[in-house]
Amino acid sequence: MGSPTKRNGPLAGVRVIDLTTMVMGPYCTQIIADMGADVIKIEPPDGDGTRYISIGPSPTMGGVFANVNRGKRSVVLDLQTDTGREALRRLIEGADVFIHTMRAKAIAKLGFAYADVAAIKPDIVYTNAYGYSRRGPDRDLPAYDDTIQAECGLTAVQQMLTGEASYVGSIIADKVAGLTALYATVMALFHRERTGEGQEVEVGMFETMASFMLVEHANGAMFSPPLSKAHYPRAVARNRRPYRTKDGHISALIYNDKMWAKFVDAVKPSWAGPELATLQQRARQIDRVYGLLAETFLERTTAEWLELLRSLGIPAAPLRTPDELFDNAHLNAVGFFETVDSEYGPVRFPGVPTWFSRTPGRVAGPAPELGIHTRQILDEAGMGMGAAAAAR
Known part of the structure; x- marks a missing residue:
């Protein structure tokens, strides 16, 4: 050899x-x-x-x-x-x-x-x-x-x-x-x-x-006296999951205020009032926000949502299996x-x-x-x- x-x-x-x-x-x-x-x-x-x-x-x-x-x-x-x-x-x-x-x-x-x-x-x-x-x-x-x-x-x-x-x-x-x-x-x-x-x-x-684990979950527990339990609310919100669409699922994160405003302007959901206009407001009721978004995502297909969200600069992706990675266009x-x-x-x-x-x-x-x-x-x-x- x-x-x-x-x-x-x-x-x-x-x-x-x-x-x-x-x-x-x-x-x-x-x-x-x-x-x-x-x-x-x-x-x-x-x-x-x-x-x-x-x-x-x-x-x-x-x-x-x-x-x-x-x-x-x-x-x-x-x-x-x-x-x-x-x-x-x-x-x-x-x-x-x-x-x-x-x-x-x-x-x-x-x-x-x-x-x-x-x-x-x-x-x-x-x-x-x-x-x-x-x-x-x-x-x-x-x-x-x-x-x-x-x-x-x-x-x-x-x-x-x-x-x-x-x-x-x-x-x-x-x-x-x-x-x-x-x-x-x-x-x-x-x-x-x-x-x-x-x-x-x-x-x-x-x-x-x-x-x-404590990068985000330490949160308020780091301070003396502790200001909260050790957890990051957004990460453990029960409604934090891929959204169901008309024909499948999609992953999307409409996070900062710029993205939120673009999404509301394009989709015009009836529930999107001024009490959800800022990131701070949404963070305080993040599980409710995820639930409202879940209802809205049922209204269109995965392809329709991907096209819209990506055109707005909002992170969105289809759900892939590990097998699909081997044929992924970007990776190849x-x-x-x-x-x-x-x-x-x-x-x-x-x-x-x-x-x-x-x-x-x-x-x-x-x-x-x-x-x-x-x-x-x-x-x-x-x-x-x-x-x-x-x-x-």
């Missing part, structure tokens, strides 16, 4: 040792790989569990795994053995970033806590991505997306909105925490670039989602999807959502088969074929 493919992107030349599993950590390192870094995924002999939990072309290549591990190189190391741990130490010598999603006690027991890794590579950027920060009493609790959605207040907000406690239809805690681990790691790399200093970074999924026009050849045939990945004029990222390649790069990477580190075999 030779040496790793030369990559472009703002993180080209960065090497990452990736001991993450499932989605939070792998999503972070997937983006790092797409941005040009060489991401070496360290897997146990049975592989990352995400290989097995979704639909894919083989039993070890589920779709979720294939997406969040694309472009990485897979090395199988049994870290319960001296040989596996020694191989990892050798790989750390050439790394810029070490990132893991183990609980603090588990990574320390293996001998790869920050102090251990920094003793090998003093300028390493070392990122811990946990369920709960190790500085708190819940540090040793296991965590998954569902439990963090519950604990951070998201399921309670869903209950305010719909009347029933529920999860949102996306593994949002995993993904938001993964993005947080990404920016924290890159910030530490930026500091190292300026000073030469490595450091330890910690990202807790619970703390991340508490921060995420901007080249959002990238097709990558793999041993299973072409794979159409959702691509890099950011754009750089000088150092653009791109889908780094297909996801690796379990351990396929073990011999190659250990050879690069000077450990030879024997070490590769023993490490497994």
Whole structure:
């Protein structure tokens, strides 16, 4: 297979040792790989569990795994053995970033806590991505997306909105925490670039989602004494939902005063009096406003509303399924999807959502088969074929 493919992107030349599993950590390192870094995924002999939990072309290549591990190189190391741990130490010598999603006690027991890794590579950027920060009493609790959605207040907000406690239809805690681990790691790399200093970074999924939820829901509860309960009324209004039309549904937000005036002038609803003329007035009775709008949207078709609202500069969109995104005209026009050849045939990945004029990222390649790069990477580190075999 030779040496790793030369990559472009703002993180080209960065090497990452990736001991993450499932989605939070792998999503972070997937983006790092797409941005040009060489991401070496360290897997146990049975592989990352995400290989097995979704639909894919083989039993070890589920779709979720294939997406969040694309472009990485897979090395199988049994870290319960001296040989596996020694191989990892050798790989750390050439790394810029070490990132893991183990609980603090588990990574320390293996001998790869920050102090251990920094003793090998003093300028390493070392990122811990946990369920709960190790500085708190819940540090040793296991965590998954569902439990963090519950604990951070998201399921309670869903209950305010719909009347029933529920999860949102996306593994949002995993993904938001993964993005947080990404920016924290890159910030530490930026500091190292300026000073030469490595450091330890910690990202807790619970703390991340508490921060995420309280952006708007902290509201009056931030002040002393509290001025309100911790919730943002517009977000949890019972009538806040896509509007039914004559033939379907539409999403629309008639928000500021300029938009409101244009809508009232064009549609002339009988209920639109001076008591609703300002954003402040509407905010105080937002659920009633949504209910009145819902009645009005029943009067026209989805296409008629889209044409009118867009002509007025009011945000409006049809409701799409995830399947429809693959044929979306806008996404296809901007080249959002990238097709990558793999041993299973072409794979159409959702691509890099950011754009750089000088150092653009791109889908780094297909996801690796379990351990396929073990011999190659250990050879690069000077450990030879024997070490590769023993490490497994």
